[in-house]
Amino acid sequence: MSEPKNKRQKREDYRAALRANGVTELPRKKFYRQRAHANPFSDHSLIYPPTPEQMDWASLYPHYAVEEPIEQKTETTESEESTGQELSAPAIRKLTKQVEVADIGCGFGGLLIALAPVLPETLVLGLEIRVSVTQFVEDRIKALRVQNEEQKLYRNIAVLRANTMKFMPNFFNKGQLNKIFICFPDPHFKARKHKQRIVSTTLNSEYAYVLRPGGIVYTITDVPDLHEWMVGHFNAHPAFERVSVEEQEADPLVEIMRNETEEGKKVTRHNGQKHVALFRRLEDPQWPEDVSA
Numbered sequence: 001m002s003e004p005k006n007k008r009q010k011r012e013d014y015r016a017a018l019r020a021n022g023v024t025e026l027p028r029k030k031f032y033r034q035r036a037h038a039n040p041f042s043d044h045s046l047i048y049p050p051t052p053e054q055m056d057w058a059s060l061y062p063h064y065a066v067e068e069p070i071e072q073k074t075e076t077t078e079s080e081e082s083t084g085q086e087l088s089a090p091a092i093r094k095l096t097k098q099v100e101v102a103d104i105g106c107g108f109g110g111l112l113i114a115l116a117p118v119l120p121e122t123l124v125l126g127l128e129i130r131v132s133v134t135q136f137v138e139d140r141i142k143a144l145r146v147q148n149e150e151q152k153l154y155r156n157i158a159v160l161r162a163n164t165m166k167f168m169p170n171f172f173n174k175g176q177l178n179k180i181f182i183c184f185p186d187p188h189f190k191a192r193k194h195k196q197r198i199v200s201t202t203l204n205s206e207y208a209y210v211l212r213p214g215g216i217v218y219t220i221t222d223v224p225d226l227h228e229w230m231v232g233h234f235n236a237h238p239a240f241e242r243v244s245v246e247e248q249e250a251d252p253l254v255e256i257m258r259n260e261t262e263e264g265k266k267v268t269r270h271n272g273q274k275h276v277a278l279f280r281r282l283e284d285p286q287w288p289e290d291v292s293a
C-alpha cells in the first residue's frame, strides 16, 4: 500500500529544513523511517567510483582534506611568462590518511559514533544500502561535529550509501582496511534467501582482498543459525582463521560492538543472546591446490 503523501511530505520538509539550518541539532528517527529490508540484487542506481582513487573522500572527511595541485604537463610559452598574470593552478582535495575501518550495513550509526572517540586517529566509514537510513546517519554526524566543534570530535567518521555486496573493491584498495565490522546482519532466514546474506565464500574473498594481513573481521548476531553460517564460511575460507575467545574478549572493541549498535541495544532490551566471532586475515593463505591452480 502506498503511503499517504502528507506523511512523506512532512518527512521531506523536516529533512530539508534541518539541512537548510546547517544540521546543528540531532535528527529525529521518525522522519527517516524506511522499509526494514532493501533487496541487494535490485538496481538501486547507486553512485560508485571506478577506482578508490577517484572517490571524493574529501567531502566525507573535510577536516582531513588538503589541496594538492594537479600536475600540468603543458609548457609555459614566452608570451605567457611576460603577462605577469598567474593563473591559479587547479587543485584537487585529497585526504591526509585513508579509511581503515569499515562498518558494513551500519544501520543508524550507533557503532560509528561509539568508535569515533575510541579510535581518534583512524578514519571509520559506515556503509549502508538504505537511502533514508544513510541520510539519518549523515545528519547525525553533521550535528555531532557542530555540537563538539571545540573538542574536534566525530570528524573521523562518515557514512556512505553503498551496496557492499557489489562495490567493495571500488571503494577500498587491496590491504587498505585493518578492521571490518559486520554487526547484526539481516538474517534472511529462508534457504532461498541465503544468497542475500552478507557473508558468503565470494564476499569473504572480497573482505580478504580489502583487509591487510593481520586485519580483523568482527561479527555479531542474535540468530544462532546465522552465527553458525558466518563461522562456517569464514573457517572454510583459506584467507581467515578464527581469533581465540581469550583474544576476542580482551579486545575492547568487542564490548563496544555488543553494547553500542542499535540492534545490540534492542537484543539487550529483549534479554536475547549475542553470538560473537572474530576472524584474522592470514598473512600467507594456503590455498587448496584445486583453487590456486
Ligand SMILES: C[S@@+](CC[C@H](N)C(=O)[O-])C[C@H]1O[C@@H](n2cnc3c(N)ncnc32)[C@H](O)[C@@H]1O
Binding pocket: 036, 037, 038, 040, 104, 105, 106, 107, 108, 110, 127, 128, 129, 130, 133, 162, 163, 164, 165, 166, 182, 183, 184, 185, 186, 198, 261, 262, 263, 264
Ligand atoms: C539488521 S540491520 C543492523 C544495523 C547495525 N549494524 C546494527 O547492528 O545496529 C542490517 C543493516 O544492513 C543494511 N544492509 C543490508 N544489506 C546491505 C548491503 N548489501 N550493503 C549495505 N548495507 C546493507 C540494512 O539496510 C540494515 O540497515
